[in-house]
Each structure stands twice: as structure tokens, then as C-alpha cells.
Amino acid sequence: xANTNPARGMRDFLPADVRKRNYVIGIIKEVxxxxxxxxxxxxxxxxxxxxxxxYGEEGNQLIFKILKRGEKLRDARQETGDExxxxxxxxxxxxxxxxxxxxxxYDLTVPLARVVANNKNDLPKFFKRYQIQPVWRADRPxxxxxxxFYQCDVDAIGSSSRVVEAELISAVTQILTxxxxxxxxxxxxxxxxxxxxxxxxxxxxxxxxxxLVVIDKLDKIGQDGVRAExxxxxxxxxxxxxLLNIFxxxxxxxxxxxxxxxxxxxxxxxxxxxxxxxxxxxILRFAGDCPIQLDPSLARGLSYYTGAIVEINVPDLAGSLxxxxxxxxxxxxxxxxxxxxxxxxxxxxxxxxVMDERKMFxxxxxxxxxxxxxxxxxxxxxxxxxxxxxxKLANELRRQGLRVTVYxxxxxxxxxxxxxxxIKVPFVxxxxxxxxxxxxxxxxxxxxxxxxxxxxxxxxxxITK
Amino acid sequence: xANTNPARGMRDFLPADVRKRNYVIGIIKEVxxxxxxxxxxxxxxxxxxxxxxxYGEEGNQLIFKILKRGEKLRDARQETGDExxxxxxxxxxxxxxxxxxxxxxYDLTVPLARVVANNKNDLPKFFKRYQIQPVWRADRPxxxxxxxFYQCDVDAIGSSSRVVEAELISAVTQILTxxxxxxxxxxxxxxxxxxxxxxxxxxxxxxxxxxLVVIDKLDKIGQDGVRAExxxxxxxxxxxxxLLNIFxxxxxxxxxxxxxxxxxxxxxxxxxxxxxxxxxxxILRFAGDCPIQLDPSLARGLSYYTGAIVEINVPDLAGSLxxxxxxxxxxxxxxxxxxxxxxxxxxxxxxxxVMDERKMFxxxxxxxxxxxxxxxxxxxxxxxxxxxxxxKLANELRRQGLRVTVYxxxxxxxxxxxxxxxIKVPFVxxxxxxxxxxxxxxxxxxxxxxxxxxxxxxxxxxITK
Numbered sequence: 001x002a003n004t005n006p007a008r009g010m011r012d013f014l015p016a017d018v019r020k021r022n023y024v025i026g027i028i029k030e031v032x033x034x035x036x037x038x039x040x041x042x043x044x045x046x047x048x049x050x051x052x053x054x055y056g057e058e059g060n061q062l063i064f065k066i067l068k069r070g071e072k073l074r075d076a077r078q079e080t081g082d083e084x085x086x087x088x089x090x091x092x093x094x095x096x097x098x099x100x101x102x103x104x105x106y107d108l109t110v111p112l113a114r115v116v117a118n119n120k121n122d123l124p125k126f127f128k129r130y131q132i133q134p135v136w137r138a139d140r141p142x143x144x145x146x147x148x149f150y151q152c153d154v155d156a157i158g159s160s161s162r163v164v165e166a167e168l169i170s171a172v173t174q175i176l177t178x179x180x181x182x183x184x185x186x187x188x189x190x191x192x193x194x195x196x197x198x199x200x201x202x203x204x205x206x207x208x209x210x211x212l213v214v215i216d217k218l219d220k221i222g223q224d225g226v227r228a229e230x231x232x233x234x235x236x237x238x239x240x241x242x243l244l245n246i247f248x249x250x251x252x253x254x255x256x257x258x259x260x261x262x263x264x265x266x267x268x269x270x271x272x273x274x275x276x277x278x279x280x281x282x283i284l285r286f287a288g289d290c291p292i293q294l295d296p297s298l299a300r301g302l303s304y305y306t307g308a309i310v311e312i313n314v315p316d317l318a319g320s321l322x323x324x325x326x327x328x329x330x331x332x333x334x335x336x337x338x339x340x341x342x343x344x345x346x347x348x349x350x351x352x353x354v355m356d357e358r359k360m361f362x363x364x365x366x367x368x369x370x371x372x373x374x375x376x377x378x379x380x381x382x383x384x385x386x387x388x389x390x391x392k393l394a395n396e397l398r399r400q401g402l403r404v405t406v407y408x409x410x411x412x413x414x415x416x417x418x419x420x421x422x423i424k425v426p427f428v429x430x431x432x433x434x435x436x437x438x439x440x441x442x443x444x445x446x447x448x449x450x451x452x453x454x455x456x457x458x459x460x461x462x463i464t465k
Numbered sequence: 466x467a468n469t470n471p472a473r474g475m476r477d478f479l480p481a482d483v484r485k486r487n488y489v490i491g492i493i494k495e496v497x498x499x500x501x502x503x504x505x506x507x508x509x510x511x512x513x514x515x516x517x518x519x520y521g522e523e524g525n526q527l528i529f530k531i532l533k534r535g536e537k538l539r540d541a542r543q544e545t546g547d548e549x550x551x552x553x554x555x556x557x558x559x560x561x562x563x564x565x566x567x568x569x570x571y572d573l574t575v576p577l578a579r580v581v582a583n584n585k586n587d588l589p590k591f592f593k594r595y596q597i598q599p600v601w602r603a604d605r606p607x608x609x610x611x612x613x614f615y616q617c618d619v620d621a622i623g624s625s626s627r628v629v630e631a632e633l634i635s636a637v638t639q640i641l642t643x644x645x646x647x648x649x650x651x652x653x654x655x656x657x658x659x660x661x662x663x664x665x666x667x668x669x670x671x672x673x674x675x676x677l678v679v680i681d682k683l684d685k686i687g688q689d690g691v692r693a694e695x696x697x698x699x700x701x702x703x704x705x706x707x708l709l710n711i712f713x714x715x716x717x718x719x720x721x722x723x724x725x726x727x728x729x730x731x732x733x734x735x736x737x738x739x740x741x742x743x744x745x746x747x748i749l750r751f752a753g754d755c756p757i758q759l760d761p762s763l764a765r766g767l768s769y770y771t772g773a774i775v776e777i778n779v780p781d782l783a784g785s786l787x788x789x790x791x792x793x794x795x796x797x798x799x800x801x802x803x804x805x806x807x808x809x810x811x812x813x814x815x816x817x818x819v820m821d822e823r824k825m826f827x828x829x830x831x832x833x834x835x836x837x838x839x840x841x842x843x844x845x846x847x848x849x850x851x852x853x854x855x856x857k858l859a860n861e862l863r864r865q866g867l868r869v870t871v872y873x874x875x876x877x878x879x880x881x882x883x884x885x886x887x888i889k890v891p892f893v894x895x896x897x898x899x900x901x902x903x904x905x906x907x908x909x910x911x912x913x914x915x916x917x918x919x920x921x922x923x924x925x926x927x928i929t930k
Contacts, residue, residue: 002799003512004583007567010508012580014587015594018504034863036840036870039483043475043613044509044599045529045569047468064510067530067565069603099564100532102472104510115477118469122479124888126873128839129480134509138534148508161874163852170860286856334467374593375501387628391751395635398499405501408591409626423589 009139009147016372020361021150023370024351025132027178028152032130035171037154040129042111044136048103054110054333056303062137064147065100072101104136108153109304109330109343116157117335127157132348144319144353153324155343160328162279165308166286168344172312172322173290179351180360184321185291187311189298190280191325196272197296201242207235209303211243216299218247219318246271247297254293264294283308304330310344317354322346375405377427377463378420383410389436393429393456400460420446427463474604474612481837485826486615488835489816490597492643493617497595500636502619505594507576509601513568519575519798521768527602530565537566569601573618574769574795574808581622582800592622597813609784609818618789620808625793627744630773631751633809637777637787638755644816645825649786650756652776654763655745656790661737662761666707672700674768676708681764683712684783711736712762719758729759748773769795775809782819787811840870842892842928843885848875854901858894858921865925885911892928 006012013021029039051063068076076098105111108131116127132152139145154171156164169186176184194215195208203211210233218226223244230240253263261284265277284292300309300323307326314321324344332338355361364370377397381390387410394404405425407416413430420428430442430451441459444451454462471477478486494504516528533541541563570576573596581592597617604610619636621629634651641649659680660673668676675698683691688709695705718728726749730742749757765774765788772791779786789809797803820826829835842862846855852875859869870890872881878895885893895907895916906924909916919927 002579002582003514004579004799005512006508006579006583007510007512010510012508012576012583013506014580014584015503015505018506021506022504034868036843036868038480038839039487040480041478041483041486043471043477045472045475045601045613047470047472049468061535064534064567065532066569067532067561069529070526073561096532096538102529104531111477114467114469114471115479117467118471118477119479124839125884128870136510148510156873159873163846163856163871163873166856167871167873170856174863286853288853334469374503374589378501381628388751388753391628391631391635394500398639403499403501405593406628406632408621408624408628408632419590 007147009141009145011146011148015374019370019372020352020356021348023361023364024179024348024355025150025152028132028175028346029130031171031175031178032154034174035128035154035167037128037130037156037171040112040115040131041133042105042108042115042131044105044134045102046105046111046114048097048101050114051103051106051110052097054304054330055106056301059106062139063106064104064136064138065096066102066104068099068101073099105133106137107135108133108151108345109155109327112153112155112157112343113331113341114334116331116339116341120335120337123157125158128155129157130154144349146349150348152346152348153343154345155341157331157341158339160307160326160340162282162308163286164342165283165310165326168324168342169283169287169290169292169310172344172346173287175346176312176321179355180363181314181321181354184312184314185293187295187298187313188280188283188292189295189309190276191305191307191309192276193268193272193280193296194299196276197243197246198239200271201246202239203235203243207233211235212299213301215243215297216301218297218299223248250294250296254295261292261294264296268296279308300325308342314354316357317350319350320347321350321354373425374423375403375425377402377404377429378416378423378425379404379406379429380413380416380431381407381410382413382430382432386431386433386436390431393431393441393459396456397429397460397463400464402460402463417444429459472612474606474610476611476613480839484835484837485817485821486813488826488829489644489813489820490615490617493597493640493811494595496636496640496643497619499639500593500619500632502593502595502621502636505577505580505596506598507570507573507580507596509570509599510567511570511576511579513562513566515579516568516571516575517562519769519795520571521766524571527604528571529569529601529603530561531567531569533564533566538564570598571602572600573598573616573810574620574792577618577620577622577808578796578806579799581796581804581806585800585802588622590623593620594622595619609814611814615813617811617813618808619810620806622796622806623804625772625791625805627747627773628751629807630748630775630791633789633807634748634752634755634757634775637809637811638752640811641777641786644820645828646779646786646819649777649779650758652760652763652778653745653748653757654760654774655741656770656772656774657741658733658737658745658761659764661733661741662708662711663704665736666711667704668700668708672698676700677764678766680708680762681766683762683764688713715759715761719760726757726759729761733761744773765790773807779819781822782815784815785812786815786819838890839888840868840890842867842869842894843881843888843890844869844871844894845878845881845896846872846875847878847895847897851896851898851901855896858896858906858924861921862894862925862928865929867925867928882909894924 134148134150136148198208198211214226214229227240304327305325306328309325311320312322326342328340379390379394381387394406397404426446428444435441439456440453441456442453599613599615601613663673663676679691679694692705769792770790771793774790776785777787791807793805844855844859846852859871862869891911893909900906904921905918906921907918
């Protein structure tokens with residue numbers, strides 16, 4: 001018998017799953033639209049060259065590559081076939097590009113940069129777009145980590161004003177609030193704050209990249225882990241100690257919980273340039289009602305960030321619900337022009353995991369905003385003769401706005417009721433010969449068991465009520 | 466400079482494109498839901514084994530295959546590296562499966578069959594699902610033929626009743642009608658009608674598959690083309706002539722246009738079994754108000770169909786808008802059990818092409834059902850000092866249900882107006898120092914050029930009106 005599981009790390013979404021996902025996506029879209037962001041969609045498949053080298057060495061390896069086809073593959077095999085059989089991964093890596101010309105999208109930011117460079121003359125000066133599509137990473141699957149997952153990105157292209165950061169943070173705050181989250185924290189930092197801290201601590205300029213990668217893991221591996229890994233990357237112990245000391249001071253301020261952002265800023269005055277502190281101040285002022293907390297230790301993994309960086313967390317999730325930042329250099333990698341850009345990305349599956357665990361869907365279900373049932377009513381089919389009449393009744397009810405399913409074949413009424421139960425429809429219309437004859441329908445309420453005959457024209461209103 | 470085009474045969478969808486697509490998808494979903502179909506989503510990536518052998522030899526070649534990763538790829542290369550360099554496609558094909566373990570979804574029907582087999586105990590006895598997702602085919606790109614395109618499938622699993630065919634046809638009819646199509650024809654045939662015709666014409670049973678592939682091309686290559694290709698596949702000339710003669714008679718009946726379906730059925734009485742003619746009669750009766758036309762020459766390419774087959778056409782499109790049929794054997798290829806199934810698939814891009822060419826989006830735009838503009842209103846930003854106030858006004862308007870964009874940086878008013886024009890917002894709110902001081906906003910109607918100051922609380926209602 002064939003393997004019927006989805007591919008490793010991928011998932012099938014049965015109807016109730018899809019409905020929950022669509023409910024969340026619906027709110028995300030609505031809020032993004034209310035901020036004047038416009039929808040963009042890009043292909044799942046990109047030229048391999050577009051993606052390679054944009055996500056660091058690890059990213060390169062996690063990109064799903066597509067095999068060349070037909071003639072192109074034959075040519076590639078003839079070329080590489082002459083070489084000796086590769087015996088190690090690195091020599092193999094160099095051959096991957098001869099076997100593959102396409103790849104699956106790894107995030108939504110690089111495709112956006114490509115689209116902006118490609119459509120410069122057709123896009124407005126400030127291009128505000130949202131994009132909700134899947135991405136693929138050949139990561140080792142784990143709890144909550146999938147090989148196909150949705151990102152819900154929102155980006156503003158063309159302005160370096162801090163109003164952009166504030167509007168993005170405000171939009172995502174609005175989304176999380178509307179979904180029912182009330183305990184999330186928006187951690188805010190700035191790549192230049194980190195650079196100034198690293199300089200002050202004595203980390204050599206050419207080790208900043210290394211240091212950021214390590215600091216990004218602080219939550220996971222702790223102070224000792226960071227200390228060890230910084231050392232292994234050749235960063236002096238004195239610098240590590242000073243770095244960790246600065247971060248520890250911040251944590252104390254957070255723990256004390258009084259006037260946190262102002263205290264952190266005043267602590268940074270001797271380390272960070274005034275210009276950057278003003279930038280941060282502007283963002284805090286413009287996004288005044290969002291739960292922002294400065295966090296000088298926030299690093300974010302990706303290398304393309306150049307300014308403010310953001311991560312949104314809730315206490316009961318190890319990873320973040322959303323994150324992003326300013327990347328003023330990425331679009332220039334595709335076009336002639338440097339164009340400033342800033343964006344945030346919401347991780348759909350993480351939102352869903354937390355909402356499911358916290359039973360946060362109960363409320364929209366109770367309010368009728370999220371329907372998990374398959375239809376509003378089922379119409380029975382009691383005989384081959386009455387089939388056409390059942391279909392006609394169904395269409396009448398549909399025209400009145402109801403979702404109607406028809407039992408598809410003549411069968412015992414008890415079996416049809418059992419099926420109606422299994423698909424959780426709240427009402428069943430029984431249409432037998434006597435009902436057809438006198439223009440009535442017997443309506444059964446599946447919750448109460450109550451059952452009454454009504455004139456056919458009144459049925460829809462009885463169900464809606 | 467980097468190549469910024471999307472990959473060959475793939476497309477970026479800019480905001481107006483996405484909005485049109487979402488408008489069509491919205492109607493498709495709404496109608497499918499109204500018939501009691503439930504949403505399903507499956508991964509874009511399937512195990513290669515799941516897809517191979519399901520679409521015929523040509524299909525196998527058009528499947529995008531994903532390269533194995535890391536260790537698995539190294540092992541594969543070591544294995545195949547020992548063989549001589551492949552010099553022809555066929556020997557190469559046999560090696561593809563050692564280099565690749567995954568593939569991109571080729572249609573939505575095979576994944577559905579896999580899901581049904583995999584979730585047999587969790588799904589209702591009759592599983593009615595719709596699925597609107599992209600599929601990928603490594604076809605040669607051409608006008609209207611893309612390598613990534615959306616299918617909008619609707620399938621009913623578990624019943625062999627003709628009510629199923631009728632409901633599917635009725636749902637798709639409803640969709641096309643609601644989109645504004647009024648000249649489509651639903652061509653209906655039955656694989657057993659074709660089998661009986663082939664038998665009658667004298668095509669040997671083992672050549673039926675070949676004959677269907679050729680007949681499927683009748684529209685494209687004409688009678689002479691079919692005659693030649695049937696001969697090249699070893700089908701006797703006498704059989705070809707008889708076949709083409711039967712199809713020609715049908716065409717005459719269609720051209721005469723009187724009582725077409727009944728005349729065709731009575732013409733088939735001596736060729737086709739009563740049972741099958743009854744089936745067709747039931748479908749015609751149950752889907753009474755749909756524009757169905759019997760077409761005994763309709764073949765459909767895919768090999769998995771077993772019963773009724775359907776194709777929906779409009780005069781100004783060479784291909785079909787939708788198609789499908791009954792496939793009672795496919796699910797059994799994945800599970801222990803044979804489960805009857807029937808489905809239709811709407812081709813989203815074809816719908817869009819015809820709707821664009823016929824300017825069918827003008828009506829929903831005029832009715833306000835499809836909005837192509839980026840926001841309802843833009844708020845200006847006249848100085849760094851008033852930035853926070855502009856953002857506050859924007860949030861006030863958003864809370865009243867408007868889509869609001871904010872000009873992100875302090876700039877000359879004339880430049881801001883030019884930008885507002887470029888993104889086609891119908892209104893602009895000017896918020897200068899004087900307006901802030903006296904609690905008003907100057908509202909400019911971008912169509913009429915009219916401009917007036919109003920109390921801030923009245924702005925939303927002025928825009929909505």
C-alpha cells in the first residue's frame with residue numbers, strides 16, 4: 001500500500017484547520033489594509049541565483065533546490081559526470097548549482113526586494129505592501145517547526161522616516177490585540193545600538209557579525225553559552241564580560257519595571273550616539289500606545305538589517321510571534337539604486353499554536369465570527385423520485401444566503417440523520433412525499449431534537465433565527 | 466546587476482492583480498461553501514512517489530522534482546556516479562529518482578486522494594471539499610500557459626450517485642454566472658459512452674487508451690489530424706472513419722440547435738448501454754437549469770476518469786474554463802478501499818484572462834464590490850512636529866472602518882498631493898498647525914478638487930458619504 005502521509009515536515013490542513021487559519025489571515029489582511037498596505041504575491045519558485053547568498057551559509061543549505069529538467073539536466077550530468085564522484089558535502093555543494101536552476105522561496109523579503117527592483121517605474125514612491133504566502137526551509141522538523149510554513153509580511157519601501165517603523169509596529173499591535181492577545185511585548189533594538197555597544201565593549205569591528213550571531217542565541221544558550229561561543233570565535237574575554245555586563249544591567253532595569261524605556265535610554269547615553277537614541281525616541285513616541293520595551297541585547301539572526309529591529313514575544317512561547325526591522329541595503333543588491341525599506345513578519349503557525357493552546361478560538365466561535373461547521377443545514381434525500389425536489393429546495397435555501405448540503409443518495413432516514421450529526425450541521429430539512437405534496441418541509445433542530453413542519457417559504461427564516 | 470525577473474513561466478502579482486484574483490477567489494469560495502463544500506489545503510511539496518505514475522508518461526516529465534539535500538544527496542551521487550555518464554534522456558530519467566525525493570504538486574486531485582486514504586477514519590462518509598491552491602508544471606510557457614497556476618477544485622468523495630455530478634455542475638454554473646459569464650457551455654460526456662462508441666467503431670479494446678488521447682486533440686488538430694494520428698497508433702482506418710462519422714453527426718445536431726441533448730441521446734441508443742444513458746439522463750434532469758450540452762466526442766486527457774466527464778467552454782477561449790469528471794479508481798491507488806469520487810476544477814488564470822479581455826471587472830468596480838485603490842484616504846505630514854498628530858488622526862479614522870495611509874515623512878504639500886494622485890486615493894486629509902490648533906481637518910476630494918475644513922470628528926462620515 002502506498003505511503004499516504006504528507007512529506008516530512010509538511011502538513012495537510014483539514015477543514016477545521018483551514019477555517020481557523022483563514023480566520024486569522026482574514027484579520028491580518030483587514031488590519032494591513034486599514035493601514036494602507038496593498039497585497040503582493042510572488043511565485044513560490046525563484047531562480048536559484050535570486051536566493052543564494054542572501055541568508056548566510058546556513059540559509060544557503062536550507063533552501064529547497066529544484067532539479068533541472070530534460071536536456072538541461074542531461075547537459076549538467078555530462079559536465080559533472082566527468083569529475084570524480086564527490087565524497088564530501090562541500091565538493092557536492094559546488095555541484096548543486098549545476099544540477100539545479102530553481103529553488104523554493106525561503107522568505108518573503110528577498111522576493112519583495114527583487115520585485116521592487118524589477119518594477120521600479122510602476123510602483124509608487126512609497127510602496128506599502130503586505131504578503132501572506134508560504135515559504136519553505138529544509139530544516140530538521142521539530143515541535144512547531146515545519147518545512148512549509150506561512151509568513152504574513154508587511155513592509156514599507158522608499159522612506160527612512162521613523163514613522164514607518166511606528167506604523168508597522170502599530171499595525172501588528174492592532175492585529176495581535178484583535179486576535180485576543182493582551183500580554184505580548186514588542187522588544188525594540190537598533191543595529192547601531194548593538195554596534196556601539198560592541199565597540200564600547202572592545203569587540204573588533206571585523207568580529208561584529210560573529211558577535212551578533214552569538215548574541216542572538218542568548219535566550220537559548222544563556223550567559224555561559226554566549227561566553228564560550230564568543231571565545232571560540234576569537235573575541236577577547238574582556239569584551240565578552242563587558243558585553244554581558246551591559247545586557248545584565250538592562251535586564252535589571254526590566255525586572256525593576258519602573259519607567260523602563262527611559263531608564264534604559266539614559267543608561268545608553270554614554271555608549272550610543274545621540275542620533276540613534278533620537279531615532280529610538282521617535283519610534284517610541286510615534287507608536288505611543290504599543291507595548292514596546294527596549295532591549296539592547298536583541299540581535300535578530302539575519303544579516304541584512306541595518307537599523308531598528310523588532311521581535312514580539314509572549315511568555316508561553318519560546319520563539320517569537322513576529323519580528324523584523326529595517327534593511328536599507330537589500331534592494332540595492334538587485335537594482336542600481338539603494339532604496340530604504342523596513343518590514344515586520346508575523347509567523348502564522350506560531351500565532352495558531354498559542355491561540356489553540358490558550359483556547360482563544362472559543363470567543364470568535366461563540367460570537368459567530370468563526371464557523372467550524374460544514375453547512376447551516378442538510379436536506380435529506382428520501383427516494384430517487386424526490387431527488388430533483390431535494391436539489392430544488394437546496395437551491396432555494398442557498399439563494400436566501402444559507403450554506404446547504406444535500407444528502408447525495410436515497411437512503412434510510414436514520415442513516416441520513418447519523419451523517420448530519422457527523423458533519424455537525426445544526427439543522428436538517430426532511431423532504432418526503434407528503435411534504436412535497438403539501439408544500440411543507442419538516443425542520444429538525446439537531447441540538448434540541450425539536451422537529452416541526454413549516455411552509456416551504458418560511459424554512460430559511462426559521463433556520464436563520 | 467542581478468536578474469530581477471521572476472523565474473521563467475512564473476509571475477509576480479502586483480496589488481491590482483492580487484485584488485482581482487482575490488475577488489474571483491472570494492466568489493468561488495462563497496459558492497462552494499453555499500453548497501456545503503469544506504476547505505482543504507495540502508502541502509505544495511509531495512513525496513515524489515505520491516505523484517509519479519499518476520498523470521501518464523508526459524505528466525511524469527512535467528513534474529518539478531526537488532533535489533535531495535546534504536547527506537542524502539551525497540549518497541545518491543556516489544551511487545549514480547559509478548555509472549557511466551548518461552547520454553540520453555531516458556537513461557537520465559531513471560536516475561532522477563535517485564537525485565530527487567520530493568516534487569511540487571502537479572494537481573489537486575492526487576493530493577486529495579492521498580488525504581482521503583490517510584484520514585479515512587476522521588473524514589465524514591461523504592467528504593465534500595474545495596481546494597484553491599497553486600500547482601506547478603514544467604511545461605513550455607506560452608500565452609495563458611504558466612508554470613505556476615491556481616486550480617479551484619471542488620470534489621465530492623464517497624458517493625456514486627448522479628446527484629453528485631449535478632451538484633458540482635450546478636455550483637460551477639452558479640460561480641460563472643455570478644462572475645458575469647452568460648455564454649458558457651457545459652459539455653458533458655461519459656467515459657463509457659466513449660468506450661461503447663470505440664467498440665462500435667471497431668477500435669480494439671487495448672487501443673482505447675490511445676484512441677482517447679487522440680480524440681482529446683480533435684479541437685486542436687481537426688479531423689485530418691485525428692485520422693493520421695489514429696493510423697500512426699495502429700488503429701484501423703475503417704474504425705477511424707466510423708468514429709469521425711459518429712462525431713460529425715453529433716456536430717450536425719448541435720449546429721441545428723433543436724432539442725440537442727434529446728436528439729443526441731436518441732442517436733446513441735443503438736450504440737450506448739441503457740444504464741449509461743440513464744445516468745446521463747439523471748444528470749441532465751438534476752442539473753436542469755445548467756447550460757449542459759452532450760458531446761460524445763469529449764475525451765479529457767487524464768487517464769483516471771471512469772464515468773461522467775465535463776468541460777466548460779466560452780467561444781472566445783481556445784482551452785476550457787473548467788473541467789473534471791468522475792474518478793472512482795484513484796483513491797484505491799492509495800488505500801485498501803475503492804472509494805467513488807467526482808470533481809470539477811476551475812482554472813483561475815483562464816477565468817481572469819477572459820474577464821480582463823471582456824472588461825468584466827468594470828461592473829464589480831462600479832458597484833464597489835471590487836476596490837483597486839490602495840486606501841480610502843491619505844493623511845498628510847506637514848512637519849516633524851505634527852507627525853504624531855497625523856498618526857493619531859489616521860488611527861481615529863481606522864477605528865471608524867476606513868483604510869488610511871499616512872504620508873510617511875515631512876514634505877512639501879504639493880509633493881504629497883502628487884503622491885496621493887499616484888496611489889489613487891479618493892480623499893486627502895490635510896493636517897497643518899492651524900488645523901491641529903482648532904480641531905479641524907481640511908478634506909480634499911481628489912476627484913472634484915473640492916476642499917473644505919471640517920471638525921475632526923466629522924471627517925470619517927464625510928469620506929464614507
